[in-house]
Amino acid sequence: MNKPINKENTHQDIGKQKFRVRNHYTAWVEYDVVANSKDEAEDIVRDQGGIEKIEWTEGYHKDEPVEVYCSDYNFDGDADSDYEKYGRTDRIQKVSECVPYEDQNIDTGEYEDNYEDPEWTTDSYRWVKNDEESEQSSNTKKKVEEDEIPF
Numbered sequence: 001m002n003k004p005i006n007k008e009n010t011h012q013d014i015g016k017q018k019f020r021v022r023n024h025y026t027a028w029v030e031y032d033v034v035a036n037s038k039d040e041a042e043d044i045v046r047d048q049g050g051i052e053k054i055e056w057t058e059g060y061h062k063d064e065p066v067e068v069y070c071s072d073y074n075f076d077g078d079a080d081s082d083y084e085k086y087g088r089t090d091r092i093q094k095v096s097e098c099v100p101y102e103d104q105n106i107d108t109g110e111y112e113d114n115y116e117d118p119e120w121t122t123d124s125y126r127w128v129k130n131d132e133e134s135e136q137s138s139n140t141k142k143k144v145e146e147d148e149i150p151f
Contacts, residue, residue: 020069026079027051038092096120097127 031049035041056068084090098120100113121127 032095034098038094042092094124094127096122097129099126099128 029049031045033041033044035044051073054071054073056071058068059066098118100115101117101119102111103114103117104111
């Protein structure tokens, strides 16, 4: 049973080591959401957004498999609050607003707001609502302005 040891035909893996490597990934995603307020936008993303599936990549290196041994992922609610807490930008930011299109009247040369043909603008100087206003407060403000009598 004692075979002579043949060191000339040594298997290629002899002397190699196998390592288990744990990598931590942090993912973030930004959604563009049409809503009346920041709170409504956050509710919409909470209800309709999220991660459906995470797929880990496996492969081969020099004909040896690189395999996923185990994985885990969880929602980190503290990461959202910590993001703003430690001096980063606001987690929910207004990026555009739907405003009436500015048309130039061909006859008079004056600019008029066309409420039938709106446009989305990222120019904050054209925004009518600030990002804290809700639809209700905006409608109330318009009602008050309509009832006022100009002098």
